[in-house]
Amino acid sequence: METSKKRPLINELTQGKELTNQLKDYLDKPMSAEACEFLVEKILSSYEKALSMLNRGIVFDESQTPLSFGEISPTTDVSDLADSDSKNVFKKRKTMAKWSEQVKVCSGTMVEGPLSDGYSWRKYGQKDILGANHPRAYYRCTHRHVQGCLATKQVQRSDEDSSVFEITYRGRHTCMQATQLSKALEKTPKQEQENIHVEKPTQKTHMERGFSFKSSKGMNTCEDGLFPSFKFDSTPIETEKLENLFYLGCDSTAFIAFNHNLHNSDSDVSEMMNSTPNSGSNSPMMDMGFSLDYVDFDGDILFDITDLEKFV
DNA sequence: TTAATTTGACCGGG
């Protein structure tokens, strides 16, 4: 690998390591969930960027305001959380991971299927941007309403080189993609499957369908409607990438897994912060059985708290 | 008939 590409990679990994050390130091001390979440957020962000560089040979990252370590204080009071849920949501928006990649279209083959970056996206808007020759397309995770996954991306054709697309991702996926989901169910013992709790939200009409565990057609598709056909000039994607899809509760409270093997007696609603960058087929999460519950985007918890007790 | 895309309206921040 050329040095020019190695450097940012090393930096990213180093930052990940330092942040992890920070988190480790804080483990024994009283630490607010918020601060913890923030740190984990940064760590995952680092690794994601690094992986992205490796996977695609792509490059670049801007955006993320550099982390000032002083911001994270173990003394940050948990009581802050109690009175400021709305503030937290606001902060969440601002601190949400954001990173960019430049993807070059393979000029020859126009026969290739639609681009897949391993996730399924749904286009929700397109805008002409001031000073840009091409419009910007907006995508959100297909599972937004079903699983509350807040990940989005923007795609914009480069002005200079129209074979280059700049893709800006915002927020990590908290959803389980279809492939992940079926895999999880395969490995979940029958009895535990029956315990999987499905809450049907009643407050939001667009969520009334509830969570579906059966694999339906179309769930595997990863459309990228803006670009009917092109592929990466660097090859690796798919399987390896797909193994890394399952992130829980990194950016948001949107998707929470409650595990009965965990004892959270002293915390009421404890978010599990658990990324499972497993390379094999068995993630710890998958093996233990869990329930999936809704939380709405604004942070309102939609499931009945009494249901929760069955699982903790 | 359902799911995805298109596209103008809408909204909030600067």
Added chain:
DNA sequence: CCCGGTCAAATTAA
């Protein structure tokens, strides 16, 4: 008020 981002009704694709 302008601009970028999102919503949602209408339209098209599956």
